[in-house]
Amino acid sequence: MNLYSLSLSDIAKKIKLKEVLIKEVLDSVYARIDEVEPKVDAYITLTKEYAYKRAQELQEKLDNGENIGVLGGVPIAIKDNICTKDIKTTCASRMLENFIPPYDATVIKKLEENGAIIIGKTNMDEFAMGSSTETSYFKKTKNPWDLEKVPGGSSGGSAACVASDMAFAALGSDTGGSIRQPASYCSVIGLKPTYGLVSRYGLVAFASSLDQIGPFTKTVEDAAIMLNVITGHDNMDTTSLDIDYEDYTKALVNSVDKIRIGIDKNFTKDGVAEDVKNAYNNSLELLQKLGANIVEVDLSYAKYSLATYYIIATAEASSNLGRYDGIRYGHRAKEFSDLIDLYKKSRTEGFGDEVKRRIMLGTYVLSSGYYDAYYKRAQQVRTLIINEFKKAFDNCDVILIPTAPNTAFKFGAKAENPLEMYLEDIYTVPVNIAGLPGISIPAGFDKDAMPIGLQIIANAFDEQKMLQVAYTFEQNTDFHSKKPEIK
Numbered sequence: 001m002n003l004y005s006l007s008l009s010d011i012a013k014k015i016k017l018k019e020v021l022i023k024e025v026l027d028s029v030y031a032r033i034d035e036v037e038p039k040v041d042a043y044i045t046l047t048k049e050y051a052y053k054r055a056q057e058l059q060e061k062l063d064n065g066e067n068i069g070v071l072g073g074v075p076i077a078i079k080d081n082i083c084t085k086d087i088k089t090t091c092a093s094r095m096l097e098n099f100i101p102p103y104d105a106t107v108i109k110k111l112e113e114n115g116a117i118i119i120g121k122t123n124m125d126e127f128a129m130g131s132s133t134e135t136s137y138f139k140k141t142k143n144p145w146d147l148e149k150v151p152g153g154s155s156g157g158s159a160a161c162v163a164s165d166m167a168f169a170a171l172g173s174d175t176g177g178s179i180r181q182p183a184s185y186c187s188v189i190g191l192k193p194t195y196g197l198v199s200r201y202g203l204v205a206f207a208s209s210l211d212q213i214g215p216f217t218k219t220v221e222d223a224a225i226m227l228n229v230i231t232g233h234d235n236m237d238t239t240s241l242d243i244d245y246e247d248y249t250k251a252l253v254n255s256v257d258k259i260r261i262g263i264d265k266n267f268t269k270d271g272v273a274e275d276v277k278n279a280y281n282n283s284l285e286l287l288q289k290l291g292a293n294i295v296e297v298d299l300s301y302a303k304y305s306l307a308t309y310y311i312i313a314t315a316e317a318s319s320n321l322g323r324y325d326g327i328r329y330g331h332r333a334k335e336f337s338d339l340i341d342l343y344k345k346s347r348t349e350g351f352g353d354e355v356k357r358r359i360m361l362g363t364y365v366l367s368s369g370y371y372d373a374y375y376k377r378a379q380q381v382r383t384l385i386i387n388e389f390k391k392a393f394d395n396c397d398v399i400l401i402p403t404a405p406n407t408a409f410k411f412g413a414k415a416e417n418p419l420e421m422y423l424e425d426i427y428t429v430p431v432n433i434a435g436l437p438g439i440s441i442p443a444g445f446d447k448d449a450m451p452i453g454l455q456i457i458a459n460a461f462d463e464q465k466m467l468q469v470a471y472t473f474e475q476n477t478d479f480h481s482k483k484p485e486i487k
């Protein structure tokens, strides 16, 4: 077996036991990248030189008997909207094509303190706006399961690189589903933590009240390990929570005995592909067989999440993206007549169509004549959705819904019609609106052999229950162990 195909926890063990050198692990992963990256296009930047230097430092420490951390020597990829000191961070935008952050995001510091090696920055939809990674300024990432199909988005590069063994784990960001939906399309684990659990310091802001960073991994155990590393209070993020952080690996118990699983049949009745529905029903049946109890919950307001999201997210985005004025940093137009012209030209050249669409929408819903009709109402509906989930969790431990209504689609299939693209997030967006944790795990394949994801949602801060159900499902199925043949 090749080193690159092992799980994060297995490779970390091998390194600690000195069965392999860290350099050998890096060699294996970069050889894999040489082999499949020309087909998959998951990375924007590779940080080879930096990685080998770090490998050497870590190996010396290990050989001196020092503790190199739970991620000691493990190669990890990072979505290109998370700031990495001295390493280009582009957000897949022309606007930030040459941006080199002078500081590390908090999650990067935490990864490095725990011994991780950053091997590259991954492709994404421009500024994390999209569900297919097609809006990247640089390239289109392919789905490793079918190179003619999208990997999902916006963290498509992170999902594809883990699915094709080009990293042992990756970080992504999830504002409305950007970790879970690509995880589902690529058959890997994708976890979006409770809002406030993981510091957003150094994550390029899209919609600040919704954004969270989370891991992509090959196993649920690896997701728990990554979560342990990246969570924790951070003074640099005012929405970071000062609570007692738990050891998430304690949740890795193979049992769902008496766990109450909430479902809402109405929510999943329409618009879901037949094969996705079947996989969902089979998953429910399996969990029931393993001892879980199914209870009906009411998620009637959740169907308004998408409309709510596209008001709140665009409003926040229009404000967050105001900083790219061509003056302080980012793309600057070469020729301009005055200050206003400089702003206009720099933004016109620097942003792609989808980003411009969001800025226009957001500016509109915040404008004085329409604020009450759109933005204020959306915030009110948000409260209804939050309360609805609260009520549901009075009667259940986790809620199960598909991650996405469909499996991965062909390039261009939804590019012409943004509304159709937005619909892919119908099951992931409610979780961000309510600030809850959600995980997508591999749960089957459709008739074209494309992966199907299952989403487990828990109450705020109940990552433990979510991981327990995910782990039990994984231990009793073998979908997660299937690998794509990249051809």
Ligand code: GLN
Pocket: 128, 129, 130, 131, 153, 154, 173, 174, 175, 176, 177, 178, 179, 206, 313, 425
């Ligand atoms: N697809 C959604 C959007 O385009 C979600 C993106 C995300 O989670 N970053 O807004």
